[in-house]
Structure formats: C-alpha cells, structure tokens
Amino acid sequence: MGSPLKIMPKTARQAPKSAAHDAPEEARGSRLGDETLITHLGRDPLANFGVVNPPVYHASTILHPNTESFASSFQRRFEKGEVNYGRMGTPTSYALEDAVAQLEGGYGATSVSSGLAAITTAILAFVKAGDHILMTDSAYMPSQSFSRGMLARLGVETTFYPPCITADDLSALVRKNTRILFTESPGSITFEMQDIPALSAAAKAVNPDLVVLTDNTWATPLYYKALAHGVDVSIHAGTKYIGGHSDVMIGLITTTEQHYVTVRQSATSLGIASGPDDIYLALRGLRTMAVRLRRHQETGLTLARWLEARPEVARVLHPALPGDPGHAIWRRDYTGACGLFGVELVPAPDQAVAAMVDDLELFGIGASWGGYESLAMPIEPRKLHREAESWTGAGPLVRFHAGLEDPDDLIADLEAGLARFNRVRKAS
Numbered sequence: 001m002g003s004p005l006k007i008m009p010k011t012a013r014q015a016p017k018s019a020a021h022d023a024p025e026e027a028r029g030s031r032l033g034d035e036t037l038i039t040h041l042g043r044d045p046l047a048n049f050g051v052v053n054p055p056v057y058h059a060s061t062i063l064h065p066n067t068e069s070f071a072s073s074f075q076r077r078f079e080k081g082e083v084n085y086g087r088m089g090t091p092t093s094y095a096l097e098d099a100v101a102q103l104e105g106g107y108g109a110t111s112v113s114s115g116l117a118a119i120t121t122a123i124l125a126f127v128k129a130g131d132h133i134l135m136t137d138s139a140y141m142p143s144q145s146f147s148r149g150m151l152a153r154l155g156v157e158t159t160f161y162p163p164c165i166t167a168d169d170l171s172a173l174v175r176k177n178t179r180i181l182f183t184e185s186p187g188s189i190t191f192e193m194q195d196i197p198a199l200s201a202a203a204k205a206v207n208p209d210l211v212v213l214t215d216n217t218w219a220t221p222l223y224y225k226a227l228a229h230g231v232d233v234s235i236h237a238g239t240k241y242i243g244g245h246s247d248v249m250i251g252l253i254t255t256t257e258q259h260y261v262t263v264r265q266s267a268t269s270l271g272i273a274s275g276p277d278d279i280y281l282a283l284r285g286l287r288t289m290a291v292r293l294r295r296h297q298e299t300g301l302t303l304a305r306w307l308e309a310r311p312e313v314a315r316v317l318h319p320a321l322p323g324d325p326g327h328a329i330w331r332r333d334y335t336g337a338c339g340l341f342g343v344e345l346v347p348a349p350d351q352a353v354a355a356m357v358d359d360l361e362l363f364g365i366g367a368s369w370g371g372y373e374s375l376a377m378p379i380e381p382r383k384l385h386r387e388a389e390s391w392t393g394a395g396p397l398v399r400f401h402a403g404l405e406d407p408d409d410l411i412a413d414l415e416a417g418l419a420r421f422n423r424v425r426k427a428s
C-alpha cells in the first residue's frame with residue numbers, strides 16, 4: 001500500500017475557461033478534475049501528524065516571539081496564510097478559503113459569519129457615500145433590503161434592474177459613479193438566468209472601474225466558475241451546499257487577486273469572522289459536496305419533470321429543463337444544477353397551498369436550503385419585491401429543495417399534496 005501521507009498539489013494548474021456539459025476530457029487542459037480537487041485542496045496531512053482533516057484552531061491571541069515579529073506579522077495581516085490575530089485568519093480558516101478559492105478558480109477567498117454577511121461585506125468593500133450600484137430585481141430578498149435600507153442611509157443609491165435585461169439596456173443604466181453590478185443567477189425564488197458575461201462586458205465598457213459581484217450560492221464553486229465568466233467577486237452562502245447538513249452558518253467571498261485585500265479589509269473592519277467550528281464543518285461538508293450535489297441535481301430534475309406534467313402546475317422554474325427561458329445560458333456556462341427550483345401553481349387560494357404544503361410528510365417547511373433534507377416553501381407572488389419589472393405569474397409559487405431521500409417517496413408525498421391542493425381549490 002502506498003504512503004497515506006501523499007500530498008496533492010496545492011494549486012489548481014489552470015482555471016477552466018468555460019464549463020461545457022459535454023466538454024471532452026482534453027478541454028479541461030492540465031487542470032485536475034473538480035472531484036479530485038475537492039478531495040485534496042486545503043489539507044496537508046504531513047503538516048499535521050498524518051491527520052486527514054485539518055485540525056480546528058481556536059484562537060484569539062496569537063503570541064509572537066518578539067516585538068519585531070509581532071510588528072511584521074501585523075504589516076502582513078491581509079496576506080494569505082498570515083496568522084496575526086484570531087479574527088484575521090487561522091490555519092483552519094485558510095484551509096477552507098484556499099480550497100474554495102482554488103475550486104472556483106479564484107485568487108483567494110475570505111470566510112465570514114453567514115451568507116448574508118458575505119453579501120454585505122462584499123458590497124461595503126467597494127462603495128462610499130455618493131456611489132451608485134446596480135442590483136438585479138431577482139436578488140435574494142435580504143440583499144435587496146440591505147440596499148434599500150442600510151446602503152441608502154449611508155448615501156449609496158441602488159437602481160434595481162430586470163434580471164433578464166439586455167446588455168444594451170444595462171449599459172444605459174451605468175453611471176460614472178456606478179461602483180457595483182450585482183448579479184444573481186438563477187434569481188432567488190423566480191430562477192431567471194442572467195447572461196453574466198454579456199452584462200459584465202457591457203457594464204465595464206461604460207465604466208471600467210465597476211466591480212461585478214455575483215451571489216453564486218445556487219451553483220456553488222463547482223457548477224459555475226464565476227470568475228471565468230466576467231465576475232470579480234463571487235459570493236457563497238456556505239450555509240447551503242458547502243455545509244450541506246443544515247447545521248452551519250458561514251459565508252465565503254472568492255475574488256480575483258486585484259480585489260482580495262479590499263474584501264479582506266472590509267471583513268476585518270466589520271469584524272464578522274466565522275467561528276472555527278463552523279469553518280471546520282464547512283470544510284468537512286465541502287469534501288462530499290460533489291457527490292451530494294449530483295444526487296440533489298438528479299432528484300431535483302426528477303421532481304421537476306414530474307411536476308411539469310401535472311395539471312395543477314402552471315410552470316416549473318428550473319434552468320436545467322430544456323423548456324426554461326434561461327436554459328441556453330445554463331447549458332452554455334454551467335456544469336450542473338443543484339436541487340433548488342420553483343413551481344408556479346395554477347391560481348388558487350392560499351388555503352389550497354397551505355393544505356398541500358402543511359401536510360407533506362417528507363418536505364420540511366423552512367428557510368434556507370442545501371441540506372440533506374427536502375424542503376417546501378410557499379411564496380405569495382405579491383410579496384416579491386419587484387421595482388424594475390413586475391412578476392407576471394398569476395398563480396402561487398412554491399420553492400422546493402430536493403434532498404437526498406428516495407425520489408419515489410418524494411413523488412408520492414407530492415402527489416398526495418397536490419390531491420389536497422385540488423380538493424381545497426375546487427371546494428373554494
């Protein structure tokens with residue numbers, strides 16, 4: 001048997017240019033496969049007595065041998081791998097950050113205390129009073145609330161744009177003081193795909209100083225290499241698939257080299273470091289994310305196709321379905337889909353939706369997603385915040401997360417749920 005302490009290369013040899021579904025092996029160049037990287041990045045058993053998983057460092061104070069070392073470590077505090085003070089980075093946080101950044105093809109990553117903290121930290125890294133940002137109307141609701149509330153109070157104006165805006169129409173919205181183009185694809189709740197490379201190119205042609213951010217939580221660092229598609233800063237709620245077990249709150253921000261220190265400084269100023277145990281759980285979760293995601297994807301598509309054929313369903317919102325309006329973009333730029341998708345039901349009273357969802361046996365009702373368990377969350381379309389373009393769907397929306405259960409059991413549960421939906425709808 002070979003040495004159990006074989007260390008894999010620390011650096012991905014080359015980030016992929018574009019992720020094609022049926023890309024031949026040679027199109028990957030000399031880069032190791034993602035499933036190899038996810039297994040080996042961010043760990044060095046030889047440095048840890050052969051221990052496979054990087055140990056958890058609980059640290060606030062870091063002791064230095066003398067004043068000179070203390071001072072020079074402080075000087076280097078925003079550099080990757082520097083251990084200066086617990087909040088600024090430990091060997092545990094660097095292990096996770098290295099793994100995520102290399103998997104996504106970025107220069108570096110910064111971990112923070114939640115996905116929302118990753119969004120706010122990334123935005124605050126780039127704006128000052130008097131600036132303007134562009135945000136998709138389909139962004140995660142708390143991203144929108146942050147812009148409408150705190151950013152507005154700080155003197156930063158937000159213009160919301162329709163998620164499927166053309167590059168030309170977007171160009172017209174870019175101003176001299178526009179600092180950020182904020183994207184999210186597919187959109188939260190409504191799952192519109194954005195042509196991020198085209199939007200990024202158009203916005204930067206008008207204002208080369210503008211920074212493109214994306215909330216890449218849906219696709220994860222595995223299925224969308226955001227930085228190879230015109231994005232400068234890619235944001236992940238690691239709370240979802242990276243953690244994968246609904247027991248961690250963490251956010252990650254992957255950047256190009258140009259923006260790494262700016263984002264790091266923002267996280268430090270805000271003081272929102274993630275705790276060491278959550279970082280450890282996220283790195284542990286990351287190791288199995290590729291296999292979990294494959295199953296989430298498969299089951300999600302099985303449920304989506306089944307729902308598509310049901311008379312109670314007006315349409316399924318899932319970019320990996322060939323009939324979806326965003327399918328061409330998904331197919332061109334993404335290498336997979338996660339287990340999160342939506343359905344628009346035929347128009348029905350709220351009680352009919354409640355009758356369906358409340359008594360589902362295998363789908364939990366709750367916020368967040370990305371764990372091993374299936375979820376269903378009803379959304380009243382009138383509660384969607386749309387400034388740029390109204391949502392045109394007439395029926396109620398339900399967002400589903402396909403977990404790791406047997407898909408046949410999930411379908412049976414949904415079938416019984418739709419029967420309840422029909423009973424109440426017809427009676428009302």
Ligand SMILES: Cc1ncc(COP(=O)(O)O)c(C=O)c1O
Nearest residue numbers: 114115116140217237239250368
């Ligand atoms: C798309 C998206 N981004 C960010 C977040 C925020 O993540 P967290 O709950 O870790 O703050 C969520 C949470 O549901 C989300 O759905």
